[in-house]
Amino acid sequence: MKQKYDVSGMTCSACQLAVEKSVNKLESVSDVSVNLISNTMSVEFDDSKISNNDIIKAVEAAGYGAAIKGESQSAGKAMDREDPYEIELAKMKYRLVYSLIFMIPLFYIAMGSMMGLPQPAILTGTENVLIMALTQILLTIPVMIINSQFYRIGFKALMNRMPNMDSLIALGSSAAFIYGIMVMYKMAYGFGHGNIEEVAHFGHDLYFESTAMILVLITLGKYFEARAKKRTSSAINSLMDLTPKFATVERDGVQVEIPIEEIVIGDVILVKPGSNIPVDGKIISGQTTIDESALTGESIPVEKSEGASVMAATTNKTGFIKFEATHVGEDTTIAKIIELVEDANTTKAPIAKLADKISGVFVPTVIVIAIITFITWMVKSGNLDTSISMAISVLVISCPCALGLATPVAIMVGTGKGAKLGILFKSAESLENLHNSEVVLLDKTGTITTGEFNVREVVSNKLSKDEFLKIAASMEKNSEHPLAKSIVRYAEEQGLEIEEAKNFKALAGLGVIAEVKGKNYLTGNLKLMMEEEFDTSEYDNYIEEFSAKAYTTIYFADEDSVIGIISLSDTLKDSSKEAVEELKSMGIKVAMVTGDNKKTAETLGEQLGLDEVYSEVLPAQKEQIVREHIEKGQRVCFVGDGINDAPSLARADIGVAIGAGTDIAIESADVVLIKSSLLDLINAIKLSKATIRNIKQNLFWAFFYNTIGIPIAAGLFFNSFGLKLNPMLAAFAMSLSSLFVVTNALRLNFFKGISAK
Structure with a gap:
């Protein structure tokens, strides 16, 4: 069986990998895919040998939390579920605000005198240095408690020998805090033995503000990241918001208003002009125009009368109608679209495997580099303060947030943008591979015509x-x-x-x-x-x-x-000729596969300017033609209506179904074009190309950033160029890196598809 779960506590690609490894160890688990952006996990397993509880315990053993996705929600209420990105944003805002309440006075006390700012008399002078140190530690501890998740998850992951981003933050901030306590002991010793010079010296070596600042800056970065991630889900959220929460239903001759989750198949629903349609159905009286742009991207309203089908989340524009509910809850078109988009986000693009492989060794390598940095600077300078500062900077700046976000955030924005354009990618793999198509085989009836x-x-x-x-x-x-x-x-x-x-x-x-x-x-x-x-x-x-x-x-x-x-x-569809011309301009070979006689097929092929025409082909032979092209080493995209083309859609490298009206289309195809326009195939290919280009930019930045950042943090350029990063700057730089990746992915929202001339 296949089950989805919500996973909590993940912060980077190393977390994602740790969860996958832990669940993969279970017997009878055939596939695990964890999504860092949506904090979800999809698992295929044999439920006769293991249970959901076994999988949840495996996640908890890795240091994270898990629960069955939507376990407490009914099918209908799934459309009204609380936004997980809103919840994450609220948590981050809470942590940030309360951390700043303690961090601001701490920073003022620790750094104010260096900036020439006035200080309370009780905190100034060598005689009051211990009071200042105690005040700082009392302000630091609440910040550590508020952000205790870093320590709880980080140290647990470290004990499980699967260190992650939280492990680096926990090690770095803990090292700074422990060093500060050691300094306090030295100052107390100096006071007790009359060594005031040593007390004055160590009074400037407290690292409590660095401990708190690291945590606050990382949390600030996470807050901005959560805000940006919320924007990446805007496409799905906007679709959900289009479905009304209540509907007017006629039962036993009486009109009653009920929540949409209580609608059952066969109910007669009344919709006034300007209202959104709650479920899928068929009109039994009245006529109107329906705005279906939310689902199809088609801006022109469609005229509907008795016997016509209507879809949930579309808008009744002009007339009063009654319709009979035919699909409710998760069976509605809008629910299936949302499910497809969410499924695409739980899968992993092949390009993401590169980041996964690196994440598996990256964090342990960083810890080793930090240790080597500490030892090297201790041997070279003998200065414990400098050595610890360098080591902490390496730990903090190397947090692999940007690396873990590079692929999933772009996939989420790409699939969401596709949904807005009426293009549904069933998996991240199909989104990545579509633009690599070398041959497009087109079915005739319902596709070209x-x-x-x-x-x-x-x-x-x-x-x-x-x-x-x-x-x-x-x-x-x-x-x-x-x-x-x-x-x-x-x-x-x-x-x-x-x-x-x-x-x-x-x-x-x-x-x-x-x-x-x-x-x-x-x-x-x-x-x-x-x-x-x-x-x-x-x-x-x-x-x-x-x-x-x-x-x-x-x-x-x-x-x-x-x-x-x-x-x-x-x-012939108005868009077909233009679509064929666009495909050929992109260097893609275009062929038609039809059961029509040779002369008719060739005439149509000449009208469209096709490269090749296969005529008098039986349904079973279509699949054979797809296979022959694949055996030649060509990457094949087959486009059909998803009914008699199911074998060909499944056989092709990428199967594209025109129209989302049949379950067979959704089952067999990798990509579903809701509108019956071939121009959306062009849009899908271009969106695929734009998304992969965005992912490569993100990965380049993540690798480039760490390649440059780690040596600077380790002090390799300090003697030659005076370049050095203190832990606070390292934390700020790390947060900026993650924010850059998310912001870059959001540029995909500006992608514009082509429409018929």
Whole structure:
């Protein structure tokens, strides 16, 4: 089974790795993915061998907290859950404010005299230096208690031999605090033995303000980071906010207002103009225009009347409607979109594995470097104050926050931006890999074309047009194929009486066999006619003419011979030609895969300027074409409607489903384009490229920062250039590094997709 958990206490990529390692040690755990930004974990395991409690205990053993995600919430209430980023921000604000209450007077007392600021008489002079030291320690301890999480998690991780960012902070600030206590002892010894000069000397060596300042600056950085992380989730939060908390429902002829989690399938819901739709449903009375831009990105409102479907989180613009609830809670379109975006954030992009590998050895390496720095400076200078200062600076500036944030924060912003544009990435891996596509294979019906067919020609050399059309419509009445529905609709428009066919049997990728008025008929493509050895030559001239117009032609035959043909045209989407041109300009090869006859397919291919056309292809053969391209070493993106294209969507390196209307599309595809526009494929590829570029910038900064920062903190450039970092500056620099990474990722919110010309 697959289960999601909320994880608390993580602060860096080393924390993330520690949780993953601890859970991976459990028997029957097949996959673990921890997300540092959302503080969530997704685990696949055999629930017959281990339980949720075993997994939670494994997380706690690593020094962190865990709980089943949304355990206390119902499906409907999941839409109204408290924002975890808001909670994190509130905690950080609390810690920051109360830390500053003690930190400001501490800093004034410790540094005020150096800045020429007035000081209370009781804290000035060598005779009062112990009083000043006691005052400082009393102001430092509350700051340490308020930020005790650093020590609790950091030292526990250290004992588990999986040190993390908190371990570095805990070691650095503890070293400064302990050194300050040692200095107090030396001052007390000096007073007791009359060595006032030593007392005066050590009076300037207290490190209590550095202890508190490290904690406050790190917390300040975390506060700004939490604010920025909250902005990264704005896309999901804005979608959640669009769903109303209450709805007016008609039950037993009485209108009642109830919370949306109490709506059940079949309820009749009333929506006034200007109100948002609470759940998915079908209109049973009234007509209106619906603004679906929140889900589809399409700014033009859509006209809706009786029988039309409506989706939760869309806005009723003009008319009063009643509709019947068809999907509620987590089954609504908006809930599935939110779930897909959140799932994408719990997965890990391949590029993130680089940061994980480094994090596994980074923190232990930093601790070793800090120890070497301390020993080296003690040997070189013999000055304990300088040696401790250098070692603490190394520990603090090396905190791998920026490294851990580099990938997940960009993924979160990227997937959130995609959701706003109507592009759903099912995983971080699909977001990373999409822009690497070398070949795009496009299904025709519903992808390049609208899938809405119109009958253009009806030809029969044996029967009258009406008689032939009645037989054809009777055969197609029970079929779900778009061509069949168009023929039935056309016959009904002609006022013809359609019979009920018997012994209906669909032949996958070929056609249909049925009995009408006691006689057997079959209908389908040329391949079916050839298999049944029917002579189609008398219709060849018609076929050639219709194919030149890119019509799709269906053959009809009785038990003896072909009785006629019907040609239909599918409307080319306005965006298809522009999308193909854009793909080719990006250096991507574009091909079409269709079951249409060769002439029709080639005509359409020429209109669009496709590189290659595969025609007369059965559904099973589409998957084979995808496989052949992959075997050639090409990275393949297959785009289809997600129904009969499921095998191809699954086989391709990246499967892209047009439209989110079917569960099959969501299951089979890696990326779902909610709108039926191929231009969104261009937007998805460009967003993928922008996100990966952003991640690489973040990783470069994180590596570059530590590459430069650690040597400076260790004092390698002190003798040559006088460069030195005290612990307070190191803490400030570390916080700025994390803030830079998060802010850089937020630039993805400025990504603008292209729209039809």
